[in-house]
Amino acid sequence: MPPILELEAIRKNQIIEAAIMAMAEFGSANVTMADICRAAGLSKGGLAHYYKSKRELFKAVFEEFFKRIFVRCRDKMAEFDDPLEKLLSLELLYDADDQDAVIGYPILFDFMSIAVHDAEYRQIFRNWINNWIELLSQALIKGQEQGFFGKFDPDPVARSISAIYQGIATRWYLSPELHSTEWALDTLRRGVKGFLASYDNKR
Amino acid sequence: MPPILELEAIRKNQIIEAAIMAMAEFGSANVTMADICRAAGLSKGGLAHYYKSKRELFKAVFEEFFKRIFVRCRDKMAEFDDPLEKLLSLELLYDADDQDAVIGYPILFDFMSIAVHDAEYRQIFRNWINNWIELLSQALIKGQEQGFFGKFDPDPVARSISAIYQGIATRWYLSPELHSTEWALDTLRRGVKGFLASYDNKR
DNA sequence: ATATATCGACCATTCGGTCGGATTATAATT
DNA sequence: AATTATAATCCGACCGAATGGTCGATATAT
Numbered sequence: 001m002p003p004i005l006e007l008e009a010i011r012k013n014q015i016i017e018a019a020i021m022a023m024a025e026f027g028s029a030n031v032t033m034a035d036i037c038r039a040a041g042l043s044k045g046g047l048a049h050y051y052k053s054k055r056e057l058f059k060a061v062f063e064e065f066f067k068r069i070f071v072r073c074r075d076k077m078a079e080f081d082d083p084l085e086k087l088l089s090l091e092l093l094y095d096a097d098d099q100d101a102v103i104g105y106p107i108l109f110d111f112m113s114i115a116v117h118d119a120e121y122r123q124i125f126r127n128w129i130n131n132w133i134e135l136l137s138q139a140l141i142k143g144q145e146q147g148f149f150g151k152f153d154p155d156p157v158a159r160s161i162s163a164i165y166q167g168i169a170t171r172w173y174l175s176p177e178l179h180s181t182e183w184a185l186d187t188l189r190r191g192v193k194g195f196l197a198s199y200d201n202k203r
Numbered sequence: 204m205p206p207i208l209e210l211e212a213i214r215k216n217q218i219i220e221a222a223i224m225a226m227a228e229f230g231s232a233n234v235t236m237a238d239i240c241r242a243a244g245l246s247k248g249g250l251a252h253y254y255k256s257k258r259e260l261f262k263a264v265f266e267e268f269f270k271r272i273f274v275r276c277r278d279k280m281a282e283f284d285d286p287l288e289k290l291l292s293l294e295l296l297y298d299a300d301d302q303d304a305v306i307g308y309p310i311l312f313d314f315m316s317i318a319v320h321d322a323e324y325r326q327i328f329r330n331w332i333n334n335w336i337e338l339l340s341q342a343l344i345k346g347q348e349q350g351f352f353g354k355f356d357p358d359p360v361a362r363s364i365s366a367i368y369q370g371i372a373t374r375w376y377l378s379p380e381l382h383s384t385e386w387a388l389d390t391l392r393r394g395v396k397g398f399l400a401s402y403d404n405k406r
Numbered sequence: 407a408t409a410t411a412t413c414g415a416c417c418a419t420t421c422g423g424t425c426g427g428a429t430t431a432t433a434a435t436t
Numbered sequence: 437a438a439t440t441a442t443a444a445t446c447c448g449a450c451c452g453a454a455t456g457g458t459c460g461a462t463a464t465a466t
Contacts, residue, residue, distance in 0.1 A: 007444090007445080011445090026320065027316065027317070027319065027320045028232075028316075029231075029232035029316070029317075030320070032420080032421060032422085033421075033422060033423085034421080034422095042446075042447090043446065043447045043448060044422085044423080044424095044447080044448065044449095045423095045424085045425085045445090045446060045447050045448065046445075046446045046447065046448095047446095048422095048423070048424080048446095049444090049445060049446065050445095052423090053422080053423080054421095054422065054423090105319070106316075106319045106320070109312070109315050109316040109319050110316045110319075112312050112315075112316070112373070112377060113230065113231075113232070113309075113312040113313045113315070113316040114230070114232075115377055116230065116308070116309045116312050116313075116376075116377070117229065117230045117233070117309070122377060122378065125377055125378060126378050126380070126381065129374070129378060129381070130381075156386050156389075156390075159374065159381070159382060159386065159390075160371075160386075160389075160390040160393070160394065162374070163367075163370040163371045163373065163374045163382075163390060164366075164367055164370050164394060165370070166370045166373055166374070167366040167367050167368070167369045167370020167371065167373070168363075168366045168370065170315070170366065170369055170370070170373070171332070171362065171365070171366045171369070173319075174315060174318055174319070174325060174328055175325065175328060175329050175332060177329070178329065178332070178333075178362070179362060179366075183359050183362065183363075186359075186363075187359075187362075187363040187366060187398075190363070190397075190398050190401040190402075191363065191367060191394060191397070191398050193397070193401060194393075194394070194396070194397025194398045194399070194400050194401045195390075195393050195394050195397045195398075196397070197397050197400060197401075198393040198396060198397045198400075199393075210410090210411080214411090235454080235455060235456085236455075236456060236457085237454095237455080237456095245412080245413090246412060246413045246414060247413080247414070247415095247456085247457080247458095248411090248412060248413050248414065248457095248458085248459085249411075249412045249413065249414095250412095251456095251457070251458080252410090252411065252412070255457090256456080256457080257455095257456065257457090407466100408465100408466085409464105409465090409466085410463100410464080410465085410466095411462100411463080411464075411465095412461105412462080412463075412464095413460105413461085413462075413463090414459105414460105414461100415458105415459095415460100415461105416457105416458085416459085416460105417456105417457090417458080417459100418455105418456095418457095418458100419454105419455085419456090419457105420453105420454090420455085420456105421452105421453090421454090421455105422451105422452100422453095422454105423450105423451090423452095423453105424449105424450085424451080424452105425448105425449095425450085425451105426447105426448105426449100426450105427446105427447085427448105428445105428446085428447075429444100429445080429446075429447090430443100430444085430445075430446095431442105431443095431444085431445100432441105432442085432443085432444095433440100433441080433442075433443095434439100434440080434441070434442090435438100435439080435440070435441085436437100436438085436439075436440090
C-alpha cells in the first residue's frame with residue numbers, strides 16, 4: 001500500500017525537477033541516469049519505478065518544462081491591457097537573473113537538436129509553438145479591434161513575432177558579451193513595432 | 204612517403220564531407236565514429252590517422268561547414284547592389300531544395316546545443332556571427348551613405364537583422380507545415396524593413 | 407630501406423536497463 | 437492488540453551492448 005496517497009505525484013515531481021537541473025547542467029546528450037538519480041536522491045531502481053526508460057523521462061521533462069515557461073509567460077502577458085504592451089511583455093525571456101530563463105535555454109536548445117531527428121519531439125514543438133501563437137493572436141486581434149493595428153491574418157503575424165522572440169533569445173543566450181539584455185529588448189521593440197507597422201495602410 | 208602530395212588534404216576533405224552527412228543524418232549526439240568511417244570509406248585506424256579524436260573531428264566539421272555556408276551567402280549578397288536587396292538576399296537560407304540549407308540546420312542545432320556547455324564552441328559561434336555582422340554592416344553602412352537608411356550604429360542593427368534571420372529559420376526548419384517558405388520570406392522582408400524603418404526620422 | 411598510410415582486432419569504459427530481494431506501511435485476521 | 441498478509445516502494449549489484457581509442461601488423465610508394 002502506498003504510504004502517502006500522493007506519493008507518486010510527489011516522487012515524479014521530484015524526479016522531473018532533478019532531471020531539469022541535471023539536463024541543464026550537463027546537456028541532454030551527456031546526462032546519465034546516474035546523474036539524475038543522484039540529483040533526485042533516488043536509486044536506479046527507485047527511479048525506474050516511476051519512469052521506465054530514459055526516453056520516457058526526457059519526454060516528461062521537456063513537456064513539463066515547456067508548460068511551466070508558457071504558463072509564466074501567459075500570466076505575465078495577462079498583467080497588461082494594451083495589446084502592444086502585451087506583445088512586448090515577455091522581457092523575462094531575456095532576464096539573466098531569471099532561473100527559468102537561464103535553465104530554460106539549455107533545455108530548449110537540446111530539445112530542438114533532438115527534435116530534428118525525432119518526429120514525436122517535433123510534434124511537441126509544434127504544439128508548444130501553437131500555444132504561443134494563440135496567446136499572441138489574442139493580443140493581435142484585440143489590437144485590431146481597437147484600431148491600433150492594421151488589417152492582417154493574426155496567425156502568421158503571431159508566428160513572425162514569436163520567431164523574432166526566439167531569434168533574439170538565441171543570440172542573447174549564446175553570446176551575451178555581444179548581445180546585451182538592452183540590445184535584446186531594443187531589438188524586440190523595434191522588431192515587433194516595425195513588423196506591425198508594415199501592415200499599416202500607407203504604401 | 205606520401206603516395207600523392209596532397210593526399211592529406213584530400214583525405215581530410217573526404218572525412219569532413221562524410222562526417223557532415225553522417226552528423227546531419229543521425230545527429231551529433233548519436234553518430235558514431237564507425238558511422239563516419241563507413242561514410243568516408245575508411246577504417247577506424249585510417250580515420251584516426253587524420254583526426255586523433257572525435258572532438259577534434261567535430262570541431263573541424265563545424266568550422267568547415269560554417270565557413271562554407273558563410274562563403275555562399277557572402278557571394279550571394281555580392282550579386283546585389285542595392286543595400287536593402289543585399290540585406291534580403293539570403294533567401295537560400297529558406298530554400299528546402301538547397302542541400303546546404305537542409306543539411307545545415309541539423310548541424311547548426313547540434314552545434315548550438317553543444318555550445319551551451321562548451322566555451323570553445325561558444326567562441327566559434329561568436330566568431331561566425333561576427334562574420335555575418337561584418338557582412339551585414341557593410342550593406343547597412345552603404346545604405347546610410349546613400350541616404351536610404353536612417354542614422355544608427357550599424358553593429359547592433361546588423362546583429363538584430365541576423366537574429367531575425369535565425370529566428371525565422373528555426374521555425375521554418377522545425378515546423379515547415381505551419382511555417383512555409385512564403386511565410387519565412389514575408390516575415391524576413393517585413394521584419395527587416397520594419398526594423399530599419401524604426402530608425403527613420405519620424406517620431 | 408624508410409616513412410607514410412591503412413587496416414581491423416582488441417581493450418577498457420560507460421551506461422541503460424533488469425531483477426531478486428529488502429523495506430515499509432497499510433489491511434486483514436486472530 | 438498482536439500478528440500476519442499484501443502490495444507498494446526502493447535498493448544496488450549485475451549484465452549486455454555499444455563505443456572511442458589503441459596498437460601491432462601490413463601495404464604502398466619513394
